[in-house]
Amino acid sequence: MRLADVLKDIEYTIVKGNVDVDIRGICYDSRNSKDGSMFVAIKGFKSDGADYIGDAIERGAVAVLVDGEISIDKDITLIKVQNTRKSLAKIASNYYGDPSKQLFLIGVTGTNGKTSVTYMIKSILESQNNKVGLIGTIQNMIGDKVYPTERTTPESLDLQRYLRLMVDEGVKYVVMEVSSHSLALNRVDECDFDIAVFTNLTQDHLDFHKTMDDYANAKAKLFRMAKTACVINIDDDYSSLIIENSNAKVVTYGIKDYAYIMAKDIKNDIKGAKYTVQIEDIKSDIALKIPGLFSVYNSLAAISVAFILGIPLQSVKIALKDVKIKGRFEILDIDAPYNVVIDYAHTPDGLENLMKAFGEYDTGRKILLFGCGGDRDKGKRPKMGEVAGKYADFVIITSDNPRSEDPMQIISEIEMGIKNTKCPYKIIENRKEAIKYALSIAKDNDIVILAGKGHETYQVLKDRVIDFDEREIVKEILNGDEKN
Incomplete structure (x- = not known):
């Protein structure tokens, strides 16, 4: 060219x-x-x-x-x-032939829930025999083909290349996680969004955005870009700001406040969530294999998109029934008298939602293991410590992608928050040793919660990146064949 x-x-x-x-x-x-x-x-x-x-x-x-x-x-x-x-965004779009204009593009943004919502939407769309593309935190996908990902939303050049490939592969719909960084740094400029989805907004990434207002305004940019509809969680404190910035039809969903699409009669257990969804005079029972109130919210967002697209509610119900997402309330299949759950919760709100979900079950102790990433928002560290102490029965503070920072300094900042609670805790900087300790103290009917890494299979240290898949580590420890 x-x-x-x-x-x-x-x-x-x-x-x-x-x-x-x-x-x-x-x-x-x-x-x-x-x-x-x-x-x-x-x-x-x-x-x-x-x-x-x-x-x-x-x-x-x-x-x-x-x-x-x-x-x-x-x-x-x-x-x-x-x-x-x-x-670069415009150059990339020009070079690859403006691919987003040939696709139905659905962007999902928010602090928590982006990955789950995109996978739920993908499952619903595929139930209607559509070939779907997915761009997000865990992986990028074209139909069943999996492509690696380095960040939640790729740089504009890589993004436009993926979109071009999706067009060439016959994809009709693309569901994309849209991070606040990508909006602020122009990565998604030139993307022709049809539907924008807002999940929630809580403290995260303030190392980059500096203030919550800046963070919220970055998210709001997506809703000025959408041309068909804006799907918004009406229960979130920032919903008014997002609605004000929406340039397309607004469809609200929620549980607490009145919304166009609502969940009622919610029931939760460790195996999943059940509720009745109501859209005007239409009602239907929904069952999910991912438990927790946050899971209900995520599914409502996906149902809202399906409603806009005219997909029958019965088809949506079937598509959502078996959705599972790696690293999102993932219950490991292990031979032990207790449960081990892996989740990506890495913000104060995400951790609180996760722990509240466990509080609804009749179980033994809730043993929580978590850390905070280095070179990221330091302000959330004591807050996460306080949340952990409030909801867990025992906490193990450990390392989580320390990057260039001293792991023990990060841990000490988390500890400041947990000291405000009466919860007993232990500090074990080495995450593998921390997991080993957590399993060693677990008793019948306890739940060991490994929070923060979720789908990740690596640990980012100061000078290198090492393999670190918590699923494999748990199995190795339980089988007695752990590697150094």
Whole structure:
């Protein structure tokens, strides 16, 4: 594709060279540069793409896009724009032929529940013999094909490439988790959203957004982009803000306050949740294999999308009945007199919702093991400690992706919160040893809750990433064949 066509509808200045050059690929990582490619220099959190222009050119880049003052001696085309990150979204969409306009795109955003809601919607759509694409935290999918994922919402270039692939594979619907980072950093610019879904908003990512208002406003951007409908959890404190920012038809769902789609007569046990969904004069019984009030909310969001699409409620009921999501209230199949549950809860609200769900069951002790990620919102650490102490019978504070931070410093900040409660606790920094201890003290009918990592199969340390699948670790410990 000609560079002039790649830059269509973008304001730019030609610093040197010309735009009548053939572009055979686009990259923002110089290591992916090749003969005939265009390199887009983006400022990241830890490095500046401008520092890697020379490497990109050596690898074959014939054009470079910058938003600063750069001087290049090489015989290439140099283009300057106001914002390379924002321009990348448009460039990617141009290069891949505006794929989102050929798809029915459903975006799901919120602090908690995004993954569960997307999987539920995918199951409902597939029950109607649709080929569905999914983009999210656990994995990206095209039908049954699985593709790896590095973040909740891919960088704009990677996102547009996936959408193009989905079009080529005959996908009709795409369900996407839309993170606040992706909205703030222009990753989903140029995505033609049909439906936007809001699950909830509670404290998280304040290392990036700084304030809850900034966080909420980033989420609200998605609802200005949707053209068909906006699905909103009316029970959430930020629902009014989201509704105010919605440019399409609003469909509300909820349990406490009046909503267009409501759940009533809710019953929970450790095997799942049951309730009656009411849409105007229509009622239907819904059964889920994922228990907890949060699971009811997630399913209501999916039901709302199905309602907008005109999918029969009976079909929705069947599709939701067997939905299971890795790392979301995942009860391990083990030979033990107690239960072990793995969940991704990694925010104060997420942890509280999880622990409240367990409080509804007649069980033994609730033994909670969790930590907090390094290089992330520090303000939530004591809050999570306080939540843990409030709802658990015994807490083990451990490590969870410490990254560049000292694990014990993170733990001490969590401990500040749990000290405000009367709950007994123990600190074991090594997460594997912490799991081993949790299993060793579990008795008949207890529940061991491993919170924070969920679907993840790795641990991010200061200098490396190691394999860490809690499912395998639990089995190894119980079988007595644990590895060092």
